Amino acid sequence: MTSQSISRALLRHHGDVDAEPGLVDYAVNVRLPRPPGWLRDRLAAALDRIGSYPSLADHAAAVRAVADRHGVAPDRVLLLNGSAEGFALLSQLRPRLAALVHPSFTEPDVALTDAGVPVHRVQLSPDDGYRLHPADVPENADLVVVGNPTNPTSVLHPAVDLLALGRPGRVVVVDEAFIDAVPRERESLAGSDADGLLVFRSLTKMWALPGLRAGYVLGAPDLLARLAAHRPQWPVGTLALEAFRACSEPHAVAEAEHAAAEFATNRVTLIAALNELPGVHVNEPASAPFLLLTVKDGLHVRTALRERGIAVRRCDTFPGLDADHIRIAVRPPEQTEPLLTALREVLA
Known part of the structure; x- marks a missing residue:
């Protein structure tokens, strides 16, 4: 509804x-x-490189670091100028109907509506603690967006319920901006190769980097290519690339x-x-x-x-x-x- x-x-x-x-x-x-001291040191050391455009080598190194962190191939990683950029790119998939699970982070709602995409809000009920019921999502929705854990309800949806949203021809976006604050990243789909799945991640919350704008999306290479088709050149800056590498290392x-x-x-x-x-x-x-x-x-x-x-x-x-x-x-x-x-x- x-x-x-x-x-x-x-x-x-x-x-x-x-x-x-x-x-x-x-x-x-x-x-x-503020970012922890070791991360600030890494970013400060990278300042000497901002006099040049972000290099392909730096970008590839950051992609490899994120891929290794999640155990996926590098072609399944798209680095973003913050996860909000990824939501703005969703309209590139040309969805006919987007089902947005609410209450939840509202930027996908704004971005898709601004792009002229028809939006259906799937309203979760407080009577059962705002739990997700996959059957409540309209069958004709070819794009579904859900947060896990969800902001602001703090609900962690079971991965099996999120995977149940999958359909041929449907893209399911799972916003995992806060999943690294869940022990063992329980219920994360970051390493999944399920068809039509896009997993959004962010460095903002755990590493105190809201001013840097650093997020990424994991998914099938063809889907990522469609998202990135019309991005400008150098979409991710040198400092963000260094942050991706630093925050993907085992100690981080x-x-x-x-x-x-x-x-x-x-x-x-x-x-x-x-x-x-x-x-x-x-x-x-x-x-x-x-x-x-x-x-x-x-x-x-x-x-x-x-x-x-x-x-x-x-x-x-x-x-x-x-x-x-x-x-x-x-x-x-x-x-x-x-x-x-x-x-x-x-x-x-």
Whole structure:
């Protein structure tokens, strides 16, 4: 079924808008305030190369690093100027009907609608925790987009359900921007060679690189060629190419796995604390580095938190959610205490 109408401006609202300077930020889901030291050193060393155009050798090395990280052939990797570029490229596949699973990240909705692609919103229900039911996707949809884990619901859909979306002539896009925050990247389809599957990945959240714009898509070479057919020359810069290489190395993958385990522990602690607050409902089970909350008089709660110096993500910009929904980032207990204290005051 389709959801309520939401303006393009609201669909284009993201957490960085809520996290104004001077506020304690629980709205944005970037793990660190800045890239880790070893990554900053790698990027700083690459600065001497930005006086030249990105080389084919650097690009090929970055592609190989990503391919090796996921155990796929290099021709199954397309590097992107951020995952958002990949969503903008989806219209190159000339879909007749795009089914977008909501509530979810809204950039695919905007990009496809702007390109004139008919869009059907598959609205998941809060009654069963926003779980995906493959049968709810229209059979005539030849493009399906779903997040895993999904932003903002924090739901991790079983890989078997995502693979069940496949049909002859259909492309299934799985946005795994947050899957590296899931221990063992459980339910990831990054190494799958299923027909018609495109898996989007991002370096932004785990490695604190939103300003660099670095993402990639994994899929069959013919699909990637169709996506890339009309891209400009040098679509990915030298610093991003270095980031792809650095963040694909074994020590980086190990660090991400350690961080994912910390997220899981901190999420359990945060949920327990939130469940003690009156009038707060946490959508569970949750698997991402953020939580979707339902609170009464959500606009008042957000405003009151802001007055106390706390930024949370408004969620009435997601199809299917309203002003009583807010999203908060999972942080270590010592960092979440200011949020919990402010919530106790506001809810009291």
